[in-house]
Amino acid sequence: xxxxxxxxxxxxxxxxxxxxxxxxxxxxxxxxxxxxxxxxxxxxxxxxxxxxxxxxxxxxxxxxxxxxxxxxxxxxxxxxxxxxxxxxxxxxxxxxxxxxxxxxxxxxxxxxxxxxxxxxxxxxxxxxxxxxxxxxxxxxxxxxxxxxxxxxxxxxxxxxxxxxxxxxxxxxxxxxxxxxxxxxxxxxxxxxxxxxxxxxxxxxxxxxxxxxxxxxxxxxxxxxxxxxxxxxxxxxxxxxxxxxxxxxxxxxx
Numbered sequence: 001x002x003x004x005x006x007x008x009x010x011x012x013x014x015x016x017x018x019x020x021x022x023x024x025x026x027x028x029x030x031x032x033x034x035x036x037x038x039x040x041x042x043x044x045x046x047x048x049x050x051x052x053x054x055x056x057x058x059x060x061x062x063x064x065x066x067x068x069x070x071x072x073x074x075x076x077x078x079x080x081x082x083x084x085x086x087x088x089x090x091x092x093x094x095x096x097x098x099x100x101x102x103x104x105x106x107x108x109x110x111x112x113x114x115x116x117x118x119x120x121x122x123x124x125x126x127x128x129x130x131x132x133x134x135x136x137x138x139x140x141x142x143x144x145x146x147x148x149x150x151x152x153x154x155x156x157x158x159x160x161x162x163x164x165x166x167x168x169x170x171x172x173x174x175x176x177x178x179x180x181x182x183x184x185x186x187x188x189x190x191x192x193x194x195x196x197x198x199x200x201x202x203x204x205x206x207x208x209x210x211x212x213x214x215x216x217x218x219x220x221x222x223x224x225x226x227x228x229x230x231x232x233x234x235x236x237x238x239x240x241x242x243x244x245x246x247x248x249x250x251x252x253x
Contacts, residue, residue: 047074101172169200
């Protein structure tokens with residue numbers, strides 16, 4: 001078993017049970033305890049786990065919903081690679097909807113200032129960054145702004161999205177799986193994300209592989225609603241195959 005596959009299994013067990021212990025993992029995975037400790041250290045450096053005596057706890061147990069600032073510091077290099085690949089999907093002169101989130105914000109940061117593009121977003125941070133780009137025609141969706149994510153939510157946002165059609169909708173997610181689809185902790189944000197999916201002729205999911213198998217309270221789309229998943233190379237091969245079988249193209253960066 002490759003390290004990435006082993007670490008994905010560790011994360012799945014941590015999220016299922018609420019914590020993992022080194023000795024039990026070593027027995028279940030058939031590896032030495034020191035190998036498990038290295039895996040836990042790697043996962044902690046990625047921001048997925050917090051080490052405790054004898055094991056680890058998934059970060060979502062410690063923080064109900066991480067803030068945008070917190071998430072932006074996790075897997076920053078991975079998110080930049082994903083964002084760079086997403087840029088290939090944006091049509092010059094076309095219309096793009098950009099969701100709030102740390103990975104989608106990485107896309108915003110890589111957009112060339114003179115790119116000819118119409119951008120709609122519910123992200124205050126994205127709008128602030130793009131407002132000085134001379135080539136971009138910017139539309140900011142209104143509504144109540146959630147402090148934890150900086151996303152505009154509510155009826156104003158969903159009503160605006162009901163009246164538009166864009167070439168590409170670029171979305172993030174808190175978790176994804178074939179069985180449960182795309183999920184997020186907040187109901188209001190889930191409704192806006194669902195409306196974004198409905199507005200896009202082509203739907204691109206930009207997410208790091210640590211979100212695989214992480215199911216949250218509110219589902220906003222099925223995997224089949226997505227045309228392309230852009231993720232990182234740590235996604236396990238069997239998970240990638242399962243995603244492709246459900247409909248979308250899957251590429252890794």
